[in-house]
Amino acid sequence: MKISGAVALITGANGGIASHFIEQLLGLGVAKIYVCARSVTKLNPLLELDRDRIIPVELDVTNPQSVLTAASQCQDVNLLINNAGTSLNQGLIAASDIDSARNEMEVNYFGMLSMCRAFAPILKQNGGGTIVNILSLLGKVNLPFSGSYSASKAAAISMTQGVRAELAVQNTLVVAVMPGTVDTELAKEWPNPKVAPAEVASSALQAVIDGVEDVYPGEQAAQVSAQLLTDPKGVEKYMASFLPGMMLAGTNA
Numbered sequence: 001m002k003i004s005g006a007v008a009l010i011t012g013a014n015g016g017i018a019s020h021f022i023e024q025l026l027g028l029g030v031a032k033i034y035v036c037a038r039s040v041t042k043l044n045p046l047l048e049l050d051r052d053r054i055i056p057v058e059l060d061v062t063n064p065q066s067v068l069t070a071a072s073q074c075q076d077v078n079l080l081i082n083n084a085g086t087s088l089n090q091g092l093i094a095a096s097d098i099d100s101a102r103n104e105m106e107v108n109y110f111g112m113l114s115m116c117r118a119f120a121p122i123l124k125q126n127g128g129g130t131i132v133n134i135l136s137l138l139g140k141v142n143l144p145f146s147g148s149y150s151a152s153k154a155a156a157i158s159m160t161q162g163v164r165a166e167l168a169v170q171n172t173l174v175v176a177v178m179p180g181t182v183d184t185e186l187a188k189e190w191p192n193p194k195v196a197p198a199e200v201a202s203s204a205l206q207a208v209i210d211g212v213e214d215v216y217p218g219e220q221a222a223q224v225s226a227q228l229l230t231d232p233k234g235v236e237k238y239m240a241s242f243l244p245g246m247m248l249a250g251t252n253a
Contacts, residue, residue, distance in 0.1 A: 001130045001173060001208050004029035007076045011061055011115060012084030014042040016184035017134065020201040021081060026050055028205065034074050036084075061111030071118040078129035079208065080119045082112045085134060091243070092147035101148035108152035109159060116163050120172070128171030130208050133160045134200075137180045137221045140228055141235050145242045164213065173211055177204045180220035193220045 008025050010018055013035035025033055026049060035043050036059035043056040057073060060066040061084045086107045090100040116131060123129035138146065139153030157176060164174035183194035195218025203217035216225045227235050 001079070001211070003079070003205060003209060006030050006079045006129075007032045007034075007074075007126075008079040008081060009034040009036065009057075009070075009074055009077045009119070010081040010083050011036045011059060011111075013037050013046060014039075015083060015085075017182065017197040017200050018083050019046065020198040021083065021205070022046060022049060022054065024198075024201050024205055026053065030079075032076070034070075034077065036070060061115055062106045064114060067114045067118045071122060074119075075122055076126065077119060077122055078126040079132070080115065080123065080129070081132045081134070081204075082115050083134045084111060087146060087149045089146045090148050091144055092151070094243075095148065098148075101151070104149050104152040105155065108149070109155045112156055113159055113163075116159075120163075120167055120170070123167075123172050124170040128173070130173040130175065131163065131167075132175045132177060132204050132208060134204070135160065135176050135178045137178050137216065137224055139178065140225065141232075141239050143239050143242055173208070174213065175204060175207045176214045177207070177217065178214070178221060178225070179217045180224060181218075193218065195220065 003025065008030050010021055010033065012018055014037045022033055022035065030053065032053050032055060034055050034057045035046050036057045037043050038058070038060045040056045040058045047054050047056065057070050059070045084107060086104055088100040088104060112133060133156065135156055136153040138150040139157040142150040160174060160176045167174060177200065179195050179200050181194045182200060183196050200217045203215050207215040216222050224235060
């Protein structure tokens, strides 16, 4: 897909990766970017990048009416970037209750699915377009330190595959972006290797341009994804050594 002249929408636009997406999209010549967050006041710094092309939109991906309202306001979108996500770093059994797991599923799975459903008809009417889902390597192998987050990302990866299959008939590209540890504020105390947020954004956008469906930004994601093909149980057992309460070496921020 050509990004120059495209109309993009990015959820979770006040997050650590989003600003890099926005800067790179502007540099690639997009016509317009809808930047979305639950509080539009948090988007004010982004508007300084380009007040003509950046349009703030109030959006809570966990609220069905909010999603539908955003879709009705953004009928010209042909590049949807599902960037909103949350990680609460809870184990599956060690957590005191399942509230964190529900919250992560609401944002990381149901919120992303709601966006795909609401914008699929819009992408169709605009020629097919592209959906980019920001996922995590932890959707491929569970990290017990963040067990429920990993499970929500696994669900989101499976959902992405299903959406891809359903939307192929309307010529919509669906890109799954699966980084490992991203170098954001949340992960500042975690050991290397980390992938720069700018690299996550550039890898995702290059996949859009090249028509690549699955991308693993950074050294860590590339290595572990390859190891999962040759020794999946070995990777699982290694990740299992990072139990809740321990310092971890890999989670998507």
